[in-house]
Amino acid sequence: MTTQTASAADVILSARGLSKRFAGFVAVNGVDLDVQRGSIHALIGPNGAGKTTCFNLLTKFLQPSAGTITLNGRDITRMPAADIARLGLVRSFQISAVFPKLSVLENVRIALQRRRGDSFDFWRSQTVLHQLDAEAMERIDEVGLSSFTNETAGELSYGRKRALEIATTLALEPEMLLLDEPMAGMAQEDVARISALIRKISANRTILMVEHNLSVVADLSDRITVLARGQVLSEGSYEVVSKDPRVIEAYIGAGHE
Numbered sequence: 001m002t003t004q005t006a007s008a009a010d011v012i013l014s015a016r017g018l019s020k021r022f023a024g025f026v027a028v029n030g031v032d033l034d035v036q037r038g039s040i041h042a043l044i045g046p047n048g049a050g051k052t053t054c055f056n057l058l059t060k061f062l063q064p065s066a067g068t069i070t071l072n073g074r075d076i077t078r079m080p081a082a083d084i085a086r087l088g089l090v091r092s093f094q095i096s097a098v099f100p101k102l103s104v105l106e107n108v109r110i111a112l113q114r115r116r117g118d119s120f121d122f123w124r125s126q127t128v129l130h131q132l133d134a135e136a137m138e139r140i141d142e143v144g145l146s147s148f149t150n151e152t153a154g155e156l157s158y159g160r161k162r163a164l165e166i167a168t169t170l171a172l173e174p175e176m177l178l179l180d181e182p183m184a185g186m187a188q189e190d191v192a193r194i195s196a197l198i199r200k201i202s203a204n205r206t207i208l209m210v211e212h213n214l215s216v217v218a219d220l221s222d223r224i225t226v227l228a229r230g231q232v233l234s235e236g237s238y239e240v241v242s243k244d245p246r247v248i249e250a251y252i253g254a255g256h257e
């Protein structure tokens, strides 16, 4: 095997020339991105850099104006979001995706049913639902919510809601997880808890996250892509990108510290 082949096989998600134009405004402009299998990769950049748009393109919530996206070497550019999830690329939804009136266990059970595509089970007997409990408990344990299994989701703290939301995402057995600002709105102690959780769930998965909290990015990421004005400004480890004068200038110019 040549070096080139080996490194291509290590790339799970790849974008080439990814672009998105909104009514004449180019939000993402020719982005090339390679996410290494098994890594934690962060997408950062000042406000308005195009991170969310890029994320929405990669998760197929938006259709690109130009460019291609491949997952495990397969072109997914024109594939609908639902099919992508079946291929193992799952986007974590915000807390609103958690059913607030249902318990932690019920929320994870529903996610497991979604994976199986058994929508009819939802209306069937309790017995059928309980068959999923053992697996649901494993997911709940994985995110550290075992003592909250029967708690109503809506009554959980913000950080625990996020953990539950991650558990429902894990229920879909993703090979790759895309996290949209996992630390948004978190209190400091929750940031530490969710950081540790992301590290833990990354053990046998690939993670791509958009995140504003740079100390979290520094702590977790193997590789960082910095976007500015819709383009890749810099890429590398935190060590490298944080010292890149173009990155410093872009952040200062945008009013960040």
Ligand SMILES: Nc1ncnc2c1ncn2[C@@H]1O[C@H](COP(=O)(O)OP(=O)(O)OP(=O)(O)O)[C@@H](O)[C@H]1O
Pocket: 022, 023, 025, 026, 027, 045, 046, 047, 048, 049, 050, 051, 052, 053, 054
């Ligand atoms: N649907 C849309 N229609 C028009 N312009 C849009 C649309 N979505 C995003 N934009 C513009 O594209 C640019 C990039 O936005 P985007 O939300 O992707 O940036 P971001 O890096 O995620 O910013 P932030 O850190 O503030 O969330 C912004 O100038 C934004 O106003």
